[in-house]
Amino acid sequence: MGRGADVPDGRGRTGLDRVGRDLTGNPDVVVRDVEVTSDGWHVLRRTTYDRRRSDGTWTTESRETYDRGNGATVLLHDPDRGTVLLTRQFRFPAYVNGHPDGLLLEAAAGLLDADDPETAARRETEEELGVRIRGPLVQAFDAFMSPGSVTERLHCFVGRYSPADRVHDGGGVAAEGEDIEVVELPLAQALGMVDDGRIRDGKTIMLLQWLALRERAHRG
Template sequence: MTTAYGTTEPDSRGRTGLDRVGRNLDRNPDVVVRDVEVTSDGWHVLRRTTFDVRGTDGTWTTQQRETYDRGNGAAVLPVDRARGTVLLTRQFRFPAYVNDHPDGMLVEVAAGLLDEDDPETAIRREALEELGVRLGDLREVTAAYMSPGSVTERVHCYVAEYSPADRIEVGGGLVGEGEDIEVLELPATEALAMIDDGRIVDGKTILLLQWAALHGLVVGQHTQS
């Protein structure tokens, strides 16, 4: 019997049964899960799963894949249509920095993990913490897998309208969680231009800005007639 933390003994977050996740999957008759191994159970969980998969020619093969489970998240693009502005953040992202980003300072929409909340509650919380903005009606654009080759996370993406009166706090994130977030209020035209010139390279941010442009919520140089 294994006694590894997160399997039969609680890990640092009090979790057990981490090696059970995925074993009961049966929605796809062409995939049979054989084994799940927890290889890292830090704040998030890395698993190695062995499964049989039937190809289009009917042949079964055995494969192994590693999945990084950090939970699901939510993101929001606040738009002020009257003034033609959007609210974004800028913060240091080490994974981007170590993978060839010039300084690791990424411009992004506000976002965060759901933790124990539903997506709408979570993104209202994150918008207030990061941007200092109180969101009104939310419009869910999609729930997207941002890196499905290895990361399980699904991000619920929203657009919401705001006005200057809705900016009720300073924002900047939670110091206790090591956050040091700069709030950016930009003309939507500039934000869209930042995609073209490479100043915005974050996937969820590109998705939401382009969706807003396609649906007439923001106007950029490519959406003007």
């Protein structure tokens, strides 16, 4: 036991070691132990479980999972002008792993916190892009972005915008240290930037390709 288990961690949380112990959806997996190995802003756990393999034999496995909560992302598209609205921001994990400057072009995104996915998508769009979405959002898909180690489930939306929907300059929440540039591009140019590697963020690539396929289907 320890911080985040029976003793509150830095964010006042307890019971972090109980996540996963009550899973019953897969009879071939029995959780034996959950250990909190890091209780920073997000949570790292080591879970030990028994798993029945496809040949019927049982094996004991241990896996680390990084729990940062679930998120929502939204690609804004102006069909009248053929443009999309993206963010550019510094991502140290990308920078330390070979990206030239760590500045990634991305669809607006954020953690759900206490909100439902659509509410979170609208919140992040207004905070990061300065756009208040007045119409409906289409949920394109949701996806586990790195299921080998990260628990996050990302809810992916596409929405329409126009210049009249801008309510401020965007840029993110300064109090949270966000320093975000708003970038408007023709959809065709954004797709070309996927091809040549200038757009390398996974969720953004998926949403751009989803939108391109939908546009092609409507034209056909």
